[in-house]
Amino acid sequence: MSFYLYDSVQKEKREFIPLAEGKATIYVCGPTVYDDAHLGHARSALSFDILKRTLQDLGYNVTLAKNFTDIDDKIINKLATSGKTLHELTEFYINRYLEDMAALGVLRADIEPKATESIEAIEKMITELLESDCAYTIENGDIYFDTSKDSRYGSISHMVTDDAQNISRIEANSQKRNPKDFALWKACKEQDVCFNAKIGQGRPGWHIECSAMINKFFKGNDEYCIDIHCGGADLLFPHHENEAAQTRCALNKEIAKYWMHNGFVQIDGEKMSKSLGNSFFLKDALKVYDGELLRYYLISVHYRNDFNFNEVDLQNSKKRLDRLYRLKKRLYGGKVGRVNKAFKEALLQAMCDDLNSSKAMAIVDDMISSANEQLDKEPKNKALKQEILGNIDYLCQLLGIGCKDAIEWFQQGVSEEEKTKIESLIAKRAEAKKAKDFESADAIREELQNMGIAIMDMADGTKWEKL
RNA sequence: GGCGGCAUAGCCAAGUGGCUAAGGCAGGAGCCUGCAAAGCUCUGAUCCCCGGUUCGAAUCCGGGUGCCGCCUCCA
Known part of the structure; x- marks a missing residue:
């Protein structure tokens, strides 16, 4: 089965043909670690998590790198008030990021490079750029990339290079050769975090990190460094344009063969931003909602579309995901058999069409x-039960959905004490039912309802769920 | 000002030239149930508007209207 992805640079679906047969190399632009992860980080991580899972399922040996930008203006600003060292601060947020991603079922990246651990590679690349006159040093020691030296500058984002037409908000800097030139290296200034380097004491600019780290960890071939470069839609320009330009000038090849960009997350139809006061930290969402539910909700919309996060749709997703867990609960404790071939093919086929997770979920x-229909007809069909559990198992592998324990799923947030009480009320009700005292039985059901517990009488006894 | 994206039933959301326009939620009817719940079955849209191309368009082209993003740090 071939995998097709929408290349956001060529703007069309392309068949995935890797640089090296059987292997897939992916680089995802990760977070700048100066604060907790928000829903946008989750969406990006999830988009490329299902990319990795799909390629793995197709048999590719996937190497996915996701960087942490752990040196940057915002981090330095935060340092002043935090009382922590740079390393303490960034480690703190890296760990919190990883915790959140784990809760969402995002697989750990194979490589997690950090800018501060790649200074040598960054310095090497900047040196090469200086030597070929693609970079220049200004009076204060900052080193800039000369965008005019890259004839293909603009080919990634398709942004016009004629600055006369482009009312840019880029700060005027008389020392820059071209308005679009950007800093590769920021020379050490007061109260700055500095690294020792032959190119001068200072710290790397944002764009150079990714290019240097990709070159450090991936060999690629003569034409490209990696197969797929991923990130949020906002990174297309200038970040990815700049990454590509640096790589072309320093290494004389393209940084990536394919580009994938995920759409934005809005909250109740508005852009998420601190100034609007609607920043939605994952940590806060995870206090209220299960990580797998957030995962399910976030991948229910195709990764390229914008996503409008809201409570109503989230509850809709909860109801939808509950159906899966009710089925799993119905087969609780049973042996997991092999996945149904047609089901597997259909799911994979959907995912091979540019990660059509929405279609996969309909399947x-x-x-x-x-499955429910067949189980109604043949409640004792063991092979059937095993196959259904096999299907759910495969679903967990491919999409990271349906992985949890079905009983626990419906009992989240219920204490042991409450469980005992619920069980005893259900036993009482069973007695009342047996004695045909339906009035008492219904009263107990209402009492449970008021506790937020729904009950359902099944062939093998009464089951309950936390609403 | 430049560049780009989106508009599908009450709501969410697939589908990008051709069989009855996926799927879910909500609503309605039925089966099941002591009654419910759960589960199953049935039930809903000429696809923002106007032109054009075509035997045929939600899907392609042109023009509107509306929303959104990038051009400054951003997933």
Whole structure:
């Protein structure tokens, strides 16, 4: 089965043909670690997590790198008030990021490079750029990239290079050769964090990190460094344009063969930003909602579309995901068999079409309905039960959905004490039912309802769920 | 000012030239149930507007309207 992805540079779906047969190299632009991760970080991480899972399922040996930008203006600003060292501060947020991603079921990257641990590679690349006159040093010691030296500058984002037409908000800097030139290295100034380097004491600019780290960790071939370069839609310009330019000038090849960009997350139809006061930290969302539910909700919309996060749709997703767990609960404790071939093919086929997770989820819904229907007809069919559990198992592997324990899923946030009480009320109700005292039975059901517990009488006894 | 994206039933959301426009939530009907719940079945849209191309368009082209993003740090 071939994998097709929408290349956001060529603006069309392209068949994935890797640089090296059987291997896939992916680089995802990760977070700048000066604060907790928000829903946008989650969306990006999830988009490329399902990319990795799909390629793995197709048999590719996938190497995914996701960087941490751990030196940057915002981090330095935060340092002043935090009382921490740079390393303490960034480690703190890196760990919190990783915790959140784990809760969402995002697989750990194979390589997690940090800018501060790649100074040598960065310095080497800047030196090469200086030697070929693609970079220049200004009076204060800052080193800039000369965008005019790259004839293909603009080919990634398709932004026009004629600055007369482009009312840019780029600060005028008389020492820059071209308005679009950007800093590769920022020379040490007061109260700055500095690294010792032959190119002068200072710290790297944002764009050079990614280019240097990709070159450090991936060999690529004569034409490209890696297969797929991923990131948020906002990174296309200038970040990815600049990455590509540096790599062309320093290494004489393209940084990536394919580019993928995920769409934005809005909150209730508005852009998420601190100034609007609607920043939605994952940590806060995870206090209220299960990580797998957030995952399910966030991948229910195709990764390239914008995503409008809101409570109503999230609750809709909860109900939808509950259906899957009810099916899993129905087969609780059973042996997990092999996945149904047609189901697997259909799911994978959907994912191979530029990660159509939305379609994949519709296929899952169909599987759930038909499984319930068959189970109604043949409640004792062991092979059937095993296959359904096999399907759910595969779903967990491919999409990271349906991985949790089905009983626990419906009992989240219920204490042991409450559970005992619920069980005893259910036992009481069973007695009342047996004695045909439906009035008492219904009263107990209402009492449970008021506790936020829904019950359902099944063939093998009464089951309950936390609403 | 430059560049780009989106507009599908009450809501969310697939589909990008051709069989009955996926799927979910909400709503309606039925089966099941002591009654419910859960589960199953049935039930809903000429695809923002106007032109054009085509035997045929939600899907392609042109023009509107509306929303959003990038051009400054941003996933």
